[in-house]
Amino acid sequence: MSLIEIRGLTHVYSRGTPFEKTAIDNINLTIEAGGAVALIGHTGSGKSTLISHLNALLKPDSGTVLLDGEDIFASKAAMRAARFRVGVVFQYPEYQLFEETVAADIAYGPKNLKLPQEEIGRRVREAAAFVGFPEDRFDRSPLELSGGQKRRVAIAGVLAMEPELLVLDEPTAGLDPAGREDLLEKLFAWKNASGGTILLVTHDMSIANRCDRLIVMEEGRIALDGTPEAVFAHSDKLLSIGLDLPAAARIAGLLREQGVAVPQGVYAIEQLAAAILALRGKGGAPC
Amino acid sequence: MLKDITLGQYFPGDTVVHRLDPRTKLILTVVYIAALFLVNTWGGYALVIAALAAVTAVAHIKPRAMLRGLKPLVFIIVFTGLLNLFFTRGDDVLFQWRFIHITYTGLNRAVSMVLRVMLLVSGTFLLTYTTSPLAITDGLERLLSPLNKLHVPVYELSLMMCIALRFIPTLIEETDRIMSAQKARGADLETGTLPERAKALLPLLIPLFISAFRRADELALAMECRCYNGGQGRTRMKELRMAGRDAVAFILGGLLVAGILVLRRLGI
Ligand SMILES: Nc1ncnc2c1ncn2[C@@H]1O[C@H](COP(=O)(O)OP(=O)(O)OP(=O)(O)O)[C@@H](O)[C@H]1O
Numbered sequence: 001m002s003l004i005e006i007r008g009l010t011h012v013y014s015r016g017t018p019f020e021k022t023a024i025d026n027i028n029l030t031i032e033a034g035g036a037v038a039l040i041g042h043t044g045s046g047k048s049t050l051i052s053h054l055n056a057l058l059k060p061d062s063g064t065v066l067l068d069g070e071d072i073f074a075s076k077a078a079m080r081a082a083r084f085r086v087g088v089v090f091q092y093p094e095y096q097l098f099e100e101t102v103a104a105d106i107a108y109g110p111k112n113l114k115l116p117q118e119e120i121g122r123r124v125r126e127a128a129a130f131v132g133f134p135e136d137r138f139d140r141s142p143l144e145l146s147g148g149q150k151r152r153v154a155i156a157g158v159l160a161m162e163p164e165l166l167v168l169d170e171p172t173a174g175l176d177p178a179g180r181e182d183l184l185e186k187l188f189a190w191k192n193a194s195g196g197t198i199l200l201v202t203h204d205m206s207i208a209n210r211c212d213r214l215i216v217m218e219e220g221r222i223a224l225d226g227t228p229e230a231v232f233a234h235s236d237k238l239l240s241i242g243l244d245l246p247a248a249a250r251i252a253g254l255l256r257e258q259g260v261a262v263p264q265g266v267y268a269i270e271q272l273a274a275a276i277l278a279l280r281g282k283g284g285a286p287c
Numbered sequence: 288m289l290k291d292i293t294l295g296q297y298f299p300g301d302t303v304v305h306r307l308d309p310r311t312k313l314i315l316t317v318v319y320i321a322a323l324f325l326v327n328t329w330g331g332y333a334l335v336i337a338a339l340a341a342v343t344a345v346a347h348i349k350p351r352a353m354l355r356g357l358k359p360l361v362f363i364i365v366f367t368g369l370l371n372l373f374f375t376r377g378d379d380v381l382f383q384w385r386f387i388h389i390t391y392t393g394l395n396r397a398v399s400m401v402l403r404v405m406l407l408v409s410g411t412f413l414l415t416y417t418t419s420p421l422a423i424t425d426g427l428e429r430l431l432s433p434l435n436k437l438h439v440p441v442y443e444l445s446l447m448m449c450i451a452l453r454f455i456p457t458l459i460e461e462t463d464r465i466m467s468a469q470k471a472r473g474a475d476l477e478t479g480t481l482p483e484r485a486k487a488l489l490p491l492l493i494p495l496f497i498s499a500f501r502r503a504d505e506l507a508l509a510m511e512c513r514c515y516n517g518g519q520g521r522t523r524m525k526e527l528r529m530a531g532r533d534a535v536a537f538i539l540g541g542l543l544v545a546g547i548l549v550l551r552r553l554g555i
């Protein structure tokens with residue numbers, strides 16, 4: 001059975017006013033346990049709306065979401081239970097910090113779960129370790145941290161709930177390249193260590209490229225869905241939606257236009273480097 | 288969703304009513320409210336309803352949107368109606384049972400009070416539905432500018448109102464966002480005893496206050512960077528100008544008042 005099954009999900013904002021907007025329109029989707037899925041799409045394509053349904057924060061106008069085969073909107077209790085199994089980190093999560101100390105803030109989720117004190121302590125330490133936040137700064141106020149550190153604390157706050165599915169809305173927006181790289185590595189490390197599933201919302205194709213599945217949204221519908229190779233093969237479609245190809249794929253395309261025989265299906269920097277080295281080894285086109 | 292609150296919401300549009308000078312609309316709204324209290328005949332109510340319906344139609348506002356605006360006030364409206372229905376004394380008793388008397392006068396007064404409240408509220412909604420908050424503050428400032436001579440800081444007051452109005456949607460959005468984030472961490476705002484629930488609001492209020500102060504700081508900085516120094520000698524990009532349509536609006540408003548007075552005199 002799939003972890004998440006989305007059936008005919010539709011959400012309309014401000015129904016019956018001049019601002020009426022169908023943000024997502026009859027979405028059907030399944031997500032299997034254990035994968036890393038990237039959700040990409042242009043601004044306003046409905047990504048955030050879609051993920052807010054996964055933990056029942058928004059109620060659909062029609063359709064439903066099944067978690068392990070059970071309707072998460074069935075009752076108030078089911079909706080709350082879903083929030084503990086599907087952890088959602090929203091865009092710019094650093095603005096949600098409120099406790100006096102970092103440790104207390106990370107503990108907020110586990111506390112709501114009514115866990116025993118030692119268990120809460122263990123989870124806080126583990127979550128902080130996953131995002132690389134040093135334990136000797138647990139007593140600092142979250143407001144004194146830098147933006148990147150706040151982001152880590154906010155993500156740790158959701159990790160401490162030990163969700164089965166971790167959803168992150170643009171987790172790397174506004175971070176410097178090194179911080180971005182580091183955070184991504186930690187997230188993937190969390191996935192591998194905990195056996196959880198990750199759904200990443202992103203605009204960044206090089207991030208999308210690292211996931212094993214890509215879902216592209218356009219105007220509230222799913223435009224493309226498949227492995228990165230399969231999705232990036234539809235480069236015209238992606239460009240027409242207003243999305244980009246990964247830098248390596250663009251370079252490979254430009255080289256091909258110049259008559260350099262770079263093979264198809266090159267999307268990652270490493271693949272590109274290997275392809276170019278292979279050509280040089282053969283004594284092919286000078287580069 | 289918090290955002291779905293319509294009370295005082297602006298529906299952008301490009302009709303004659305939208306284009307009227309905000310001062311015209313403000314003055315006419317005040318005149319309308321005053322005139323409403325002069326109405327004491329069914330004919331008068333019919334005239335006001337017809338006038339309101341005509342303006343609503345011209346402004347392309349759906350009747351449904353008007354009715355939805357009244358929703359938050361249902362309690363007050365029903366309460367007013369019942370109070371008048373049961374507590375009006377008179378000899379023309381329609382219905383009597385134990386201590387309950389319903390008189391014809393009472394029924395009459397209940398219906399007319401309910402009508403009056405509904406017309407009052409719908410009339411003011413028509414103003415906020417068709418005029419952006421900024422235009423309303425602008426109009427108010429101009430209308431009140433004579434008070435400057437009495438050292439009333441009209442400009443500062445209107446700037447404050449303007450900023451407050453500007454930030455209401457932002458703060459609502461922010462509240463929605465923080466609420467989602469805390470609910471995602473299992474916050475439970477709906478159940479529990481009163482002290483528990485008050486405590487559950489802290490994770491919402493603290494980030495909200497922090498971000499409101501941050502925004503205020505940023506706004507002040509941005510204003511200073513642009514050399515803002517108060518209302519003295521400021522010119523504006525969009526000057527308010529009365530046009531022919533404003534004259535027409537005033538004439539129609541005058542006709543409405545005249546009509547109400549005539550009907551009142553005739554007792555129809
Ligand atoms: N609370 C709301 N009320 C009304 N309309 C909304 C609301 N939230 C989103 N929308 C609209 O729904 C559509 C989808 O919004 P959504 O936030 O899901 O997009 P997104 O794909 O997450 O965009 P981004 O990449 O900019 O975050 C947009 O057109 C937006 O204007």
Ligand SMILES: [Mg+2]
Binds near residue numbers: 048049091
């Ligand atoms: Mg979004």
